[in-house]
Amino acid sequence: MPVILGIESSCDETSAAVCVDGKILSNVIANQTIHAAYGGVVPELASRVHQQNIIPAVQQALHNAKVSKNDIDAVAFTRGPGLLGSLLVGVSFAKAFALAQNLPLIQVNHMQGHILAHFIDEPRPQFPFLCLTVSGGHTQIVLVKDYFDMEIIGQTTDDAAGEALDKTSKILGLPYPGGPMIDKYARQGNPDAFAFPEPNIPGLDFSFSGLKTAIMYFIRDNVAADPDFMQNRMADICASVEKRVVTILLNKLKKAALQYGIKDIALAGGVSANTDLRQGLTALGQEMGWNTFIPQFQYCTDNAAMIAIAGYYKFLKNDFVGQDIAPLARMPF
Ligand code: KG4
Ligand code: ZN
Numbered sequence: 001m002p003v004i005l006g007i008e009s010s011c012d013e014t015s016a017a018v019c020v021d022g023k024i025l026s027n028v029i030a031n032q033t034i035h036a037a038y039g040g041v042v043p044e045l046a047s048r049v050h051q052q053n054i055i056p057a058v059q060q061a062l063h064n065a066k067v068s069k070n071d072i073d074a075v076a077f078t079r080g081p082g083l084l085g086s087l088l089v090g091v092s093f094a095k096a097f098a099l100a101q102n103l104p105l106i107q108v109n110h111m112q113g114h115i116l117a118h119f120i121d122e123p124r125p126q127f128p129f130l131c132l133t134v135s136g137g138h139t140q141i142v143l144v145k146d147y148f149d150m151e152i153i154g155q156t157t158d159d160a161a162g163e164a165l166d167k168t169s170k171i172l173g174l175p176y177p178g179g180p181m182i183d184k185y186a187r188q189g190n191p192d193a194f195a196f197p198e199p200n201i202p203g204l205d206f207s208f209s210g211l212k213t214a215i216m217y218f219i220r221d222n223v224a225a226d227p228d229f230m231q232n233r234m235a236d237i238c239a240s241v242e243k244r245v246v247t248i249l250l251n252k253l254k255k256a257a258l259q260y261g262i263k264d265i266a267l268a269g270g271v272s273a274n275t276d277l278r279q280g281l282t283a284l285g286q287e288m289g290w291n292t293f294i295p296q297f298q299y300c301t302d303n304a305a306m307i308a309i310a311g312y313y314k315f316l317k318n319d320f321v322g323q324d325i326a327p328l329a330r331m332p333f
Helices: 033-038 043-065 084-101 110-119 161-171 178-186 209-225 229-260 275-288 305-316
Strands: 003-008 013-020 023-031 074-080 105-109 129-134 139-146 149-155 264-268 291-293
Touching: 003 043, 003 084, 003 305, 013 043, 013 305, 023 043, 023 305, 033 043, 043 084, 074 084, 074 110, 074 305, 084 105, 105 110, 105 305, 110 129, 110 139, 110 264, 110 305, 129 229, 139 229, 149 229, 161 178, 161 209, 161 229, 178 229, 178 275, 209 229, 229 275, 264 275, 275 291
Parallel strands: 003 074, 074 105, 129 264, 264 291
Antiparallel strands: 003 013, 013 023, 129 139, 139 149
16 A cells, blocks of 8 residues: 655646555645746746745645655655756655655656546556647657656647647736636637638647747737737637647647557646647547547646656556656656
């Protein structure tokens, strides 16, 4: 009955979770609201707030799971990728806790954590499966052969999907974080009101920078002609942008599934909370005869439950690291 404490601090969420024998008993997420005033995550502020939040988050996670710190068998933490200052807080906490309690340490790759969130609850995808991982910093199609045997078969050559949504929302003057705001307005808009370009990128890779520039010029030109354009057409703009981002993602995912002959298809990362993407994947899955796996909302955006579950599977393999471990802003699989 291994008891794993999971720690996540790669960006602007401070999170702690407890996993007992592969079951998540608590998942505490402290959101950082301070960044809203700046329209994006300010790395230095993020690390300072992580420092304030980390101990209360861990205490709350232990309390909610009804376990004491003496019950913990190992500490799993996000080593990377992410903001170095943010990662440093979680990594330092994990190391200090493990040292004080004489516990083994388990490093987890944040992007693998997002994918392994599919092993928190039933039903679970069967290996090998494909996972479309879409977050603020990454857009990847991953061939998941086993828990820690993963291959990136397609990825963005420039901006991430979440970044494109966040930047569009900033241009529209909507508050940060942008993805959920675009999603909210899109619900009332017409997705066919405006046509944005789909980039012609070979293979399974993505590009979102051209779309971002097209949106920027589209808004600039329309506002020049009608100063109230953004206010009057906010919902239609959001619905049309969201539709384009989702079609770009799903078209490549379909191509990957056909190329690899795989029918278990999963979604992961913050953008997997998006309404159109969730509905789009479900509809495409029905059309293609796929088994689709969409995470619960609480496991889409950054959370420590996914780190704790990844830690559990590494614990079973005795895959530990030493106290000399340091965070990595970029971390390959
Ligand atoms: O995985 P995540 O929490 O952090 C990173 O690892 O980057 O993903 C954050 C991203 C942001 O770009 C945010 O705008 C986006 O996920 N996001 C959404 C929604 N909720 C979060 N994008 C679209 N629709 C949503 N409902
Ligand atoms: Zn993430």
